[in-house]
Amino acid sequence: MEKILITLNINDKPCEVMVYPNDTLLEVLRDELDLTGSKESCGEGVCGSCTIHMDDKPVRSCLTLAMEATGTKIKTVEGLAKGDELSSLQQSFVDHGAVQCGFCTPGMLMSADALLKINSKPDEKTVRKAIAGNICRCTGYTKIVKAVAHAGNSQDHCPDCITFSKAKE
Amino acid sequence: MRLPRFEYIEPINFEGALDLLYIHKDNAKVLAGGTDLLVRMKKGLLKPKIIISLKALKELSYIKKDDSYIKIGARTSIADIIASDLIKKEACALFEACEKIGAVTIQHYRGTIGGNILQDNRCIHYNQSAFHRSGRQPCHKDGGKICYARDASDRCNSTCQSDGATALMALGANITLVRKGTERIIDLDNFYTTDGIMPFAMESNELLKEIVIPIQGGKSSYKRLAYRSAIDYPIVSAGVFLKSSDTSKNEIEDARIVVGAIARAPIFLAKASSFLKGKKFNDISAFKKAADISMDNASTFAVHNVGSTLEYRCAMVSEMVFQALKEAAIVTQE
Numbered sequence: 001m002e003k004i005l006i007t008l009n010i011n012d013k014p015c016e017v018m019v020y021p022n023d024t025l026l027e028v029l030r031d032e033l034d035l036t037g038s039k040e041s042c043g044e045g046v047c048g049s050c051t052i053h054m055d056d057k058p059v060r061s062c063l064t065l066a067m068e069a070t071g072t073k074i075k076t077v078e079g080l081a082k083g084d085e086l087s088s089l090q091q092s093f094v095d096h097g098a099v100q101c102g103f104c105t106p107g108m109l110m111s112a113d114a115l116l117k118i119n120s121k122p123d124e125k126t127v128r129k130a131i132a133g134n135i136c137r138c139t140g141y142t143k144i145v146k147a148v149a150h151a152g153n154s155q156d157h158c159p160d161c162i163t164f165s166k167a168k169e
Numbered sequence: 170m171r172l173p174r175f176e177y178i179e180p181i182n183f184e185g186a187l188d189l190l191y192i193h194k195d196n197a198k199v200l201a202g203g204t205d206l207l208v209r210m211k212k213g214l215l216k217p218k219i220i221i222s223l224k225a226l227k228e229l230s231y232i233k234k235d236d237s238y239i240k241i242g243a244r245t246s247i248a249d250i251i252a253s254d255l256i257k258k259e260a261c262a263l264f265e266a267c268e269k270i271g272a273v274t275i276q277h278y279r280g281t282i283g284g285n286i287l288q289d290n291r292c293i294h295y296n297q298s299a300f301h302r303s304g305r306q307p308c309h310k311d312g313g314k315i316c317y318a319r320d321a322s323d324r325c326n327s328t329c330q331s332d333g334a335t336a337l338m339a340l341g342a343n344i345t346l347v348r349k350g351t352e353r354i355i356d357l358d359n360f361y362t363t364d365g366i367m368p369f370a371m372e373s374n375e376l377l378k379e380i381v382i383p384i385q386g387g388k389s390s391y392k393r394l395a396y397r398s399a400i401d402y403p404i405v406s407a408g409v410f411l412k413s414s415d416t417s418k419n420e421i422e423d424a425r426i427v428v429g430a431i432a433r434a435p436i437f438l439a440k441a442s443s444f445l446k447g448k449k450f451n452d453i454s455a456f457k458k459a460a461d462i463s464m465d466n467a468s469t470f471a472v473h474n475v476g477s478t479l480e481y482r483c484a485m486v487s488e489m490v491f492q493a494l495k496e497a498a499i500v501t502q503e
Binding site for chain 2: 024043044048058067111114115
C-alpha cells in the first residue's frame with residue numbers, strides 16, 4: 001500500500017498532502033495538516049463533531065475518504081473567522097454562552113453556518129432541525145439554538161444580545 | 170477508528186465501473202456515499218480489498234419523469250430527493266422516508282438512495298466493534314453458527330432497517346441491476362431475499378443503476394418509530410399506498426401495506442392489503458382492522474434484535490400502519 005499525493009482545497013488554500021487510500025478526511029485534516037478544530041468522537045457518523053463543509057454543504061469528515069474530497073471546496077471551522085475577527089456566528093456562540101466543554105462546538109458551528117447561508121433568519125424549529133445531526137453531551141442545546149437564531153440577527157428581548165451589543169458600543 | 174487497508178479505484182464512467190466489478194467480483198465493494206459501508210468497515214465487519222468509488226459517475230444522479238414512471242439514478246443523494254417536487258407529489262412515501270434518514274443537514278448530501286436500499290441488515294449483536302465481538306463466538310452473519318438474537322436459530326435473523334426500501338416497496342418500485350453486458354429489472358418484493366446473511370438477490374459483479382417507480386395516481390405515506398428523531402434507525406416502520414377507483418373517488422381500489430424494520434426484509438402484507446380493497450376512504454374502523462391484521466401477520470417474523478422490547482415493537486406495527494393509512498386517506502380526499 002503506497003501513499004498517494006492529492007491536492008485538497010482547504011479554506012481557500014490548496015494543500016498538497018500524501019495520504020493512504022484508507023485515510024479519512026478527518027485523519028488527514030487533524031494529523032497531516034494540523035487543523036485540529038474538527039474533532040473525532042464517535043467515528044461512525046452519529047455525533048457530528050467532525051462536521052466540515054464540502055462545496056458549502058455540511059458533511060461528516062470521519063465518513064469521507066480523503067481521496068473522495070479531491071476537487072471539492074473544503075471549509076473547516078478554522079476557516080470561519082477572518083484573521084482575528086470571529087464570524088458573527090462564532091461571536092454569537094460566545095455572547096450567548098453556547099460553549100460548555102466545547103467538544104461539539106466546531107461541528108455545531110459548521111452545521112449552523114450552512115443553515116445561515118440559506119436562511120439568515122431561521123426560527124427555533126429550523127435551527128433545531130439543522131443541528132439535529134450534532135450531539136452535545138453537556139446538553140446545552142437551548143443556548144446553542146439561541147446563539148444560532150440570534151447570530152447577525154440580534155433580538156431586543158434577548159439579554160445576551162443586548163448586553164454584548166452595548167458593551168461593544 | 171481506523172479503516173482497514175484497501176486499494177481505491179475511481180472509474181471515470183459507468184462501463185469502467187462494470188469492468189472493475191467484473192474483474193474483482195467479491196473482492197470489491199462499491200462506495201457511493203459511504204455512510205453505511207465505511208462504518209461497517211471501521212467495525213471490521215467488512216474487509217474489501219478494493220473500493221470502487223462512484224464519485225465520478227455523475228450520470229447516475231438524476232430524477233426524471235418518463236411516461237408513467239419516475240426514474241431515480243442510484244447515486245442520487247437523499248437531499249436531491251427531498252428537494253424534488255415530483256417525488257413529493259407522486260411518491261410521497263419516499264419523500265417522507267428520505268426526510269427521516271440520518272440527520273437532515275449532514276448525511277443527506279453524501280448518503281444516496283441506492284446506498285440506502287442496499288444497506289446491509291443490522292442486528293444489535295452483530296453491528297458492534299471488533300473488540301466487542303472478539304469476546305464471544307461469531308454469529309451466523311459473522312461466519313459462525315450461533316444466533317444471539319433468537320435461541321437455537323439455524324439462520325441469521327438480522328433486520329432490514331432501511332427507510333427507503335420500505336417506502337419504495339409500498340410504491341411498487343422496480344430496480345435495474347446491470348452487469349457487464351447485461352441488464353435486468355427486478356421488483357423489490359423479489360429483490361429482498363429474507364436471508365439475513367445475504368439480504369439481496371444481487372450478484373457481486375452487479376451494480377444498481379436506477380430505481381423505477383410507477384406513477385399509479387394513488388397516494389402513499391410512510392411512518393416510522395425510532396428512539397431519536399435524527400441519526401437513528403427505525404425500530405418499526407410502515408409504508409402504505411392507496412389508490413381510489415376510477416368510478417368512485419371514495420372507494421379503495423388498490424392498497425399496498427409494507428412493514429419494515431421488523432424482519433429480515435421489508436414485508437408486503439398481502440392479507441391486510443387485500444382486506445382494504447373495496448372499503449371506503451373514510452372508513453376508520455376498516456383501517457384499524459387492516460392495521461391489526463398487519464400486526465398479527467408481521468409479528469410472526471419479528472425478532473428481538475434492534476433495541477426496545479419485542480412486544481412493544483409488535484404493538485407499534487399496528488399503530489404505524491394505522492397512522493400511515495389515515496394520512497394517505499386524508500391526502501387522497503383533499
